[in-house]
Amino acid sequence: MKKMWKGNHAIAEAAMRAGCKFYAGYPITPQTEIPEYLSARMPELGRTCIQAENEMSAVYMILGAYSCGMRCMTSSSGPGISLKQEGLSYICAYYLPAVIVNVQRWGPGLGTLDSAQTDYLRDTRGGGNGDYRVIVLAPNSIQESIDLMYESFDIAEKYRNPVEIMSEAALGQMMEAVEFPEFKDREGELDWTYDGTNRPHGKLPDSEKSAAALAKYTKIAEEFQRWESYRTEDAEYVFVAFGLPSRTSRNAVDQLRANGEKVGLIRPITLWPFPIKAFEELGPQVKGLISVESTDTGQLIEDVALAAKKCKIDVPVYGLFSGLSISKTKAISEFYREVKSGQRKEVY
Amino acid sequence: MEIVFAGFGGQGVLTSGLIVAEMALEEGKNVTWMPAYGPTMRGGKAYSVVKYMDGVIGGPDMEEIDILVAMNGPSLEYTELLKDGGLLVVNSDAISDDEEIHLNADVVRVPCLTLAKEVSNPKGANIVAIGALLKRSGIFDFETAKEVMTGYFEEKGKGKYTEANEAALKKGWESV
Amino acid sequence: MAVTKTTPKLVDIPNKFCPGCGHGILNRLIAEVIEENGYEQKTIMTLGVGCDCNMNSTFLGDTIQCAHGRAASTATGVKVARPDLLSIAYQGDGDAYVIGLSETLNAAYRNTNITVFVVNNNNFAMTGGQMSWTTMAGQVTTTSPAGRDTKATGNPIKLPEIVSGFDVAYVARGSVHSAEEIMKLRKYVKNAIEAQLAGEGYSLVEALCQCPTNWGMDTRHSLEWMEAEVVPYFELGELKERKAK
Numbered sequence: 001m002k003k004m005w006k007g008n009h010a011i012a013e014a015a016m017r018a019g020c021k022f023y024a025g026y027p028i029t030p031q032t033e034i035p036e037y038l039s040a041r042m043p044e045l046g047r048t049c050i051q052a053e054n055e056m057s058a059v060y061m062i063l064g065a066y067s068c069g070m071r072c073m074t075s076s077s078g079p080g081i082s083l084k085q086e087g088l089s090y091i092c093a094y095y096l097p098a099v100i101v102n103v104q105r106w107g108p109g110l111g112t113l114d115s116a117q118t119d120y121l122r123d124t125r126g127g128g129n130g131d132y133r134v135i136v137l138a139p140n141s142i143q144e145s146i147d148l149m150y151e152s153f154d155i156a157e158k159y160r161n162p163v164e165i166m167s168e169a170a171l172g173q174m175m176e177a178v179e180f181p182e183f184k185d186r187e188g189e190l191d192w193t194y195d196g197t198n199r200p201h202g203k204l205p206d207s208e209k210s211a212a213a214l215a216k217y218t219k220i221a222e223e224f225q226r227w228e229s230y231r232t233e234d235a236e237y238v239f240v241a242f243g244l245p246s247r248t249s250r251n252a253v254d255q256l257r258a259n260g261e262k263v264g265l266i267r268p269i270t271l272w273p274f275p276i277k278a279f280e281e282l283g284p285q286v287k288g289l290i291s292v293e294s295t296d297t298g299q300l301i302e303d304v305a306l307a308a309k310k311c312k313i314d315v316p317v318y319g320l321f322s323g324l325s326i327s328k329t330k331a332i333s334e335f336y337r338e339v340k341s342g343q344r345k346e347v348y
Numbered sequence: 349m350e351i352v353f354a355g356f357g358g359q360g361v362l363t364s365g366l367i368v369a370e371m372a373l374e375e376g377k378n379v380t381w382m383p384a385y386g387p388t389m390r391g392g393k394a395y396s397v398v399k400y401m402d403g404v405i406g407g408p409d410m411e412e413i414d415i416l417v418a419m420n421g422p423s424l425e426y427t428e429l430l431k432d433g434g435l436l437v438v439n440s441d442a443i444s445d446d447e448e449i450h451l452n453a454d455v456v457r458v459p460c461l462t463l464a465k466e467v468s469n470p471k472g473a474n475i476v477a478i479g480a481l482l483k484r485s486g487i488f489d490f491e492t493a494k495e496v497m498t499g500y501f502e503e504k505g506k507g508k509y510t511e512a513n514e515a516a517l518k519k520g521w522e523s524v
Numbered sequence: 525m526a527v528t529k530t531t532p533k534l535v536d537i538p539n540k541f542c543p544g545c546g547h548g549i550l551n552r553l554i555a556e557v558i559e560e561n562g563y564e565q566k567t568i569m570t571l572g573v574g575c576d577c578n579m580n581s582t583f584l585g586d587t588i589q590c591a592h593g594r595a596a597s598t599a600t601g602v603k604v605a606r607p608d609l610l611s612i613a614y615q616g617d618g619d620a621y622v623i624g625l626s627e628t629l630n631a632a633y634r635n636t637n638i639t640v641f642v643v644n645n646n647n648f649a650m651t652g653g654q655m656s657w658t659t660m661a662g663q664v665t666t667t668s669p670a671g672r673d674t675k676a677t678g679n680p681i682k683l684p685e686i687v688s689g690f691d692v693a694y695v696a697r698g699s700v701h702s703a704e705e706i707m708k709l710r711k712y713v714k715n716a717i718e719a720q721l722a723g724e725g726y727s728l729v730e731a732l733c734q735c736p737t738n739w740g741m742d743t744r745h746s747l748e749w750m751e752a753e754v755v756p757y758f759e760l761g762e763l764k765e766r767k768a769k
Binding site for chain 1: 563565566567568570584585586588590591594596597598599600601602603604605606609610611626627630633634
């Protein structure tokens with residue numbers, strides 16, 4: 001039977017089910033329930049949980065352990081993920097898998113503890129020095145947080161690339177009724193790990209690295225796009241939203257549809273690679289795209305505009321940016337009406 | 349259905365939400381529970397939002413409230429999100445009966461703490477409020493509510509308070 | 525008596541350090557002890573950033589190159605994943621004591637069962653001889669051109685003395701400036717590695733090494749300067765002995 005679970009606890013338990021053997025992290029609100037939960041749960045399972053001295057140390061512990069092939073992860077929130085970027089850059093440089101959870105809070109600097117999506121551009125563009133990408137998965141419910149976490153180690157190992165679960169403060173704090181999958185372990189062995197014998201680890205000479213990076217990320221972008229399209233078939237205006245704003249946007253679609261408005265929703269599940277294919281499916285009746293996001297200045301909207309360009313959808317792209325809150329259903333419907341009646345100016 | 353329990357930290361408003369969420373789950377609904385967290389927690393302000401329905405639930409935070417339980421004065425600020433025809437349960441031990449509330453809603457005033465003390469359960473004011481809102485709204489019957497609540501506390505290892513909590517629930521139920 | 529000298533397989537190619545550098549001696553001592561213990565196929569060496577980066581191509585076992593200062597954390601992760609292997613962090617003084625001071629101290633503080641080797645050559649050598657926290661008072665570097673002013677920059681850091689106050693397994697400081705000291709250093713290296721293999725906890729060995737290139741001296745004068753100036757300040761010996769041998 002389904003039980004009520006808090007988002008952060010659920011994602012931590014899902015990691016255990018997925019075969020995570022080692023966690024290293026540092027407390028920061030609103031993700032602290034993850035290390036708290038694991039500091040009790042992992043010893044119970046005979047696994048290792050280390051409270052590191054800082055975020056950087058935690059990410060290098062993960063680098064070291066995953067070099068040896070151990071399923072392991074770290075988690076943090078906005079400012080802490082900034083500190084981890086150096087290590088993430090190294091992990092990508094070495095084609096290592098890793099799993100990171102970012103329970104986002106609002107703002108630059110210390111910011112606030114409010115729910116937000118203000119880390120979108122940093123996390124989908126790599127975030128550290130050098131040219132690389134992190135695969136970013138964005139659940140919009142606690143069940144989906146579990147399901148994506150359960151897959152994330154497999155994805156990270158398949159592509160030898162870090163996977164981030166991008167959560168939000170409210171998604172980490174809220175509770176929903178969920179079910180957990182069975183405990184599993186990796187199937188088969190990784191043949192490149194460090195085991196002391198100095199066997200090949202798949203390192204490339206510098207002269208081949210640029211081409212290899214392009215090939216790798218092009219391949220992931222091509223084959224790993226995920227999204228959910230909702231009532232888009234005949235939609236004239238399409239909302240684009242992920243995470244919690246996608247839930248209020250979906251409600252807005254239903255309410256507006258009930259009043260005869262032709263609206264739909266594209267919900268990216270992979271933020272990188274961005275699901276451009278979702279936009280290819282849109283018909284010629286589309287008159288506008290509306291990015292609904294918990295940011296201040298608009299971040300997701302850049303990818304929406306790029307996807308539209310790629311798919312030759314030459315329509316205005318509008319943005320509803322709710323900053324440190326989640327746009328309410330009513331606000332989204334009102335924004336739509338303003339767009340439709342020409343009272344809103346497009347961003348792109 | 350959107351229910352908000354609001355008050356000061358320590359008045360049990362998070363627990364109230366969890367108990368009612370369990371009732372909705374028992375009836376096979378989709379349920380979300382969200383606590384006030386972070387900055388909202390400072391200054392002792394606390395609330396929890398419970399939403400349940402058969403379909404897909406949207407955002408977990410307050411949008412259009414069906415039932416608001418105000419355990420203290422500041423919680424009345426959320427009445428601006430209360431739907432027309434909604435239900436407002438006011439803890440009259442903390443909010444004076446002289447405080448005028450002009451709303452197109454059903455307003456019931458319950459001395460939650462006084463009633464809780466009457467059944468020797470001074471920490472059960474939040475349970476009294478649940479009893480009152482259930483009776484008034486008719487969303488769950490008394491026996492289901494009692495059973496779910498008891499199960500909730502037993503799972504938390506607080507089974508020894510079962511009798512006192514049931515008494516508080518009954519007291520609230522009978523108060524309206 | 526005839527003595528046959530064999531080079532350990534782990535360092536059986538020419539190293540890439542500058543002529544006269546002390547790193548190569550420490551490389552060899554570590555390789556010898558690893559092989560003595562039969563761990564040449566069971567060691568992962570995490571390298572910090574500095575002249576030790578050269579070891580990526582000359583140390584013939586598994587090496588993980590991590591970021592500047594983070595070797596202790598990386599080696600910790602290695603040890604979590606593979607407690608059956610020998611996990612070594614090999615760093616310079618700038619790496620371990622300056623940018624990585626936090627990671628170094630915290631790994632020691634946790635008494636993590638890893639071994640840390642630090643080459644102390646009194647400067648940031650890889651980047652061309654800048655001041656390090658181990659630079660001697662009055663020593664000229666490219667960022668202390670008038671000689672290190674300890675009033676403004678602090679006194680040279682004695683990290684082994686700090687961590688020997690923690691609950692750790694083994695701490696020592698050796699030097700490569702004479703054959704006699706090299707033999708002592710070998711003993712420290714052996715103790716540090718064997719402490720980890722016995723599961724005793726954190727071990728650290730600092731090795732004073734000459735850096736003729738950046739000191740602007742020939743090797744002979746470098747060794748003389750070490751003996752006269754460096755060794756009296758950075759005292760040699762075991763700062764924390766193993767409890768149960």
